[in-house]
Amino acid sequence: MSYANRHPARFAWLLVLAMVGVLAVAGCGGSSDSNSDEVTSIGQTEGALNLIAWAGYAEDGSTDKTVDWVTPFEKQTQCKVNTKTASTSDEMVKLMRTGQYDGVSASGDASVRLIEGGDVSPIDMSILSNYADINPSLKDQDYNSKDGQNYGMPHGWGANVLLYNKDAVQPAPDSWGSVFDPAMASKYSGKITAPDNPIYIADAAVYLEATQPDLGITDPYELDEDQFNAAVDLLKQQNKFIGEYWPDATKNISSYTNGDSVIGSSWQYQTSALQAAGENVDADLPKEGSTGWSDTWMLSSQAEHPNCMLEWMNWMGSPKVQAQVAEWFGEAPANLGACDLTSDPNHCDTYHAKDEKYYDQIAFWKTPISDCGDDRGSVCMTYDQWVQAWTEIKG
Amino acid sequence: MGRRLADLFQGHPRLTVAALLAAPIGWLVIGYLGSLAVMLAASFWHLNELSGEVTQGFSLDNFDTIFSDEVYRTITFRTIGVAAAVTVTDAILAFPIAFYMAKLAKPRMQSVLVVAVLLPLWSSYLVKVGAWRLMLSEDGAINWALSPFGLHGPGYGTVAVWLVMSYIWLPYMIIPIYAGLQRIPDSLLSASEDLGAKPAKTFRKVIMPLTFPAIVAGSIFTFSLTLGDYITPANVGNKQFIGNVVYSNFVANLPLAAAITVIPIVVMVIYLLIARRFGAFEHV
Numbered sequence: 001m002s003y004a005n006r007h008p009a010r011f012a013w014l015l016v017l018a019m020v021g022v023l024a025v026a027g028c029g030g031s032s033d034s035n036s037d038e039v040t041s042i043g044q045t046e047g048a049l050n051l052i053a054w055a056g057y058a059e060d061g062s063t064d065k066t067v068d069w070v071t072p073f074e075k076q077t078q079c080k081v082n083t084k085t086a087s088t089s090d091e092m093v094k095l096m097r098t099g100q101y102d103g104v105s106a107s108g109d110a111s112v113r114l115i116e117g118g119d120v121s122p123i124d125m126s127i128l129s130n131y132a133d134i135n136p137s138l139k140d141q142d143y144n145s146k147d148g149q150n151y152g153m154p155h156g157w158g159a160n161v162l163l164y165n166k167d168a169v170q171p172a173p174d175s176w177g178s179v180f181d182p183a184m185a186s187k188y189s190g191k192i193t194a195p196d197n198p199i200y201i202a203d204a205a206v207y208l209e210a211t212q213p214d215l216g217i218t219d220p221y222e223l224d225e226d227q228f229n230a231a232v233d234l235l236k237q238q239n240k241f242i243g244e245y246w247p248d249a250t251k252n253i254s255s256y257t258n259g260d261s262v263i264g265s266s267w268q269y270q271t272s273a274l275q276a277a278g279e280n281v282d283a284d285l286p287k288e289g290s291t292g293w294s295d296t297w298m299l300s301s302q303a304e305h306p307n308c309m310l311e312w313m314n315w316m317g318s319p320k321v322q323a324q325v326a327e328w329f330g331e332a333p334a335n336l337g338a339c340d341l342t343s344d345p346n347h348c349d350t351y352h353a354k355d356e357k358y359y360d361q362i363a364f365w366k367t368p369i370s371d372c373g374d375d376r377g378s379v380c381m382t383y384d385q386w387v388q389a390w391t392e393i394k395g
Numbered sequence: 396m397g398r399r400l401a402d403l404f405q406g407h408p409r410l411t412v413a414a415l416l417a418a419p420i421g422w423l424v425i426g427y428l429g430s431l432a433v434m435l436a437a438s439f440w441h442l443n444e445l446s447g448e449v450t451q452g453f454s455l456d457n458f459d460t461i462f463s464d465e466v467y468r469t470i471t472f473r474t475i476g477v478a479a480a481v482t483v484t485d486a487i488l489a490f491p492i493a494f495y496m497a498k499l500a501k502p503r504m505q506s507v508l509v510v511a512v513l514l515p516l517w518s519s520y521l522v523k524v525g526a527w528r529l530m531l532s533e534d535g536a537i538n539w540a541l542s543p544f545g546l547h548g549p550g551y552g553t554v555a556v557w558l559v560m561s562y563i564w565l566p567y568m569i570i571p572i573y574a575g576l577q578r579i580p581d582s583l584l585s586a587s588e589d590l591g592a593k594p595a596k597t598f599r600k601v602i603m604p605l606t607f608p609a610i611v612a613g614s615i616f617t618f619s620l621t622l623g624d625y626i627t628p629a630n631v632g633n634k635q636f637i638g639n640v641v642y643s644n645f646v647a648n649l650p651l652a653a654a655i656t657v658i659p660i661v662v663m664v665i666y667l668l669i670a671r672r673f674g675a676f677e678h679v
Binding site for chain 1: 442448460464466467469470528529532533534535550551629630633634635640643644646647648651
């Protein structure tokens, strides 16, 4: 018995998909004028998809039966999804360079490295129908585009906020000074927390940008030697007051629950989780502004299943999936159409998804590279120097 | 077929030995020493500054970084210090337990105790560290138990790392000492007593010299396991250990991670040479 006889519906779908693919190739074939590497069409799907993702970005119902946007995708596209969960940006870059994966949910501190290293392909985003509805603030950013070419579908974003215990910290803090300025930080000595991540150096740079204008910091990720050393010195000074550098969200939450941490840089996700558990905590975006992360689904330049990956990107950009993942993970959706579909009607307000003033105060993660991006030239500190400095800061 | 094979080995003892050892030696040389060699080679590689990719080629940059940067020295001494403290603590805790198990307990009690000592090894290391993390937390069991006396637990930090490591590696110290004590015939202790030695002298002159190699053997475990661990410091500490630096670099900068790994290897080689002088490898 042939495949068509056994699965008539599926076969019909495949046929339709194949025809759409052929048409797409034929239709778009001639319009590629910018760059020959750029992906300008979606062809027939290849039946499988190998992803690298943050935990919670590709849920197939195995964590929670009701949380599943992978299975419907598999049904619709016939792409069997295999997800490799990575826990750090460094790991994602490493995995992408093995060439065994079709795509990745890259944060800004990984994406620039991937773009610079030629590990991901530029895409003509007009071939992905949901791209048009993506929040314009997330398009054409340093961390997802280069030289006018786009490298993927924005996934969602979040700010690093100042999370504090309302009983222990009074009055409510409105400045990063409460964790950086020794006069204020010493009050909470041993109970200050910070993420265990070299990119946290940028948070010190954001604070210095506001408090020490002489340093001339314009971008917390483009630091020349003097600016970098000032940020590192600030963090070394802060180290005395740090109780713990939190490695993941779960530990961060337990530290606040158990009273080990009372103030520090965190995410809205932890804040909501703690508040839901009845802890007396709150978080705000300090007056100096903050850092944040914005993730992008990117296509590997060595992808074995590029068409499945393109379908996945479009799927992840759709309002319904955006609403699911934004609520499950705790982040602002990239597609604002998702705001009407979340089960908590206030989700987008809690995460400031539509608040442009809020968004503008955030310097989103991107990989530090030697090119400062301005007339200073190539004198900026590179990411591996950030990593080494982070070792020294922690002591 | 089996018969012909048997005929083949008949009268060829060397062939027999070769066939027996081929698999384990192959594993040792290729899988075990091979990966070590690759790691040592990687410690001389370096990263391409632009793309961040590993470039193969000889350079001493990584070792230069390790020697010139003070932070690596601090971390090395901190790690060795805690490893030594854990070893001494475990030796002091393990000896009385092992002595009771080997010399005083009845056979039935003996086996119960052996199981009790080994029992923690059956549960996941991560769960044990996680449990300690909860106990050591500000609102945890330790502070709760100490608060009636007006005391406060150590909280997360190097002291906590020492406590947790001493707990986790204790069985690795008890078992060798127990085995060493069992090997001392009771008649030796009786003879010492008959010749007029007081218990303290028997302990000093008979038991200690005979069990010392066993203690050294146990210390190799506690010392080396502490030296390489990164999970405990990451969970209950707030300072870095050698393992943490290796872990944080092995994705971002593999050559540097490989070079840092050379530190514990050198420390362990020195430790093993000293241990050998104390006879740790003679009876174990």
